[in-house]
Amino acid sequence: MIKGLFEAHLPVSDLEVSISFYKNLGLDMAYRDEETAFFWIEKGMSWLGLWEGKEVQTPYHPSLRHIAFRVEYEFMKQSLNWLKERNIEAVPFGTREKIDPFVRPYQGNASVYFNDPNGNSLEFMCSVPVPNHLRNHASCTLDEWEVLLEDKVQ
Structure with a gap:
């Protein structure tokens, strides 16, 4: 049975700028590597993934x-x-x-x-x-x- 949404994802052009923006919204970083960053929306329940790449041109x-x-x-x-x-x-x-x-x-x-x-x-x-x-x-x-x-x- 579905209980909620665990994750969603957005494309970004500059991961550093985006990390700063989402921290400014009050989100806590959960994970990061060179091309992605994940922020907790509700800790342990749902997060937002940011993906640096050309997909941001969509x-x-x-x-x-x-x-x-x-x-x-x-x-x-x-x-x-x-x-x-x-x-x-x-x-x-x-x-x-x-x-x-x-x-x-x-x-x-x-x-x-x-x-x-x-x-x-x-x-x-x-x-x-x-x-x-x-x-x-x-x-x-x-x-x-x-x-x-x-x-x-x-």
Whole structure:
């Protein structure tokens, strides 16, 4: 029976630059050799492998060069500041123009996106409570979502 995801991999052009970037995200290195580095996402449970090589030239597509890190809801509310403190710029997702964390009620999650130095798409993602009356609501910013939740309580 599947229990979770143990590993994921991304291509990089400069392993040293990438190691520095992922350490800046707070990940601990698990293993390293000349062409690869592995970082614990959850120690002993899941890790991310970075592979230096020409594969980094593969054009971005979410099925090939994307990782979503699970975070807590409270962290999501501070994620833009957290990224900014580390000199990492958030980026809009898809056709969105805003970089703010946003909620997908139909999926029950919130996300904010950013890129690593190699153009790999990274995402912070958390679960959000979705009352029945909001299940079909359109995607909106996390701030807008919190207003919608407060309106129902009052």
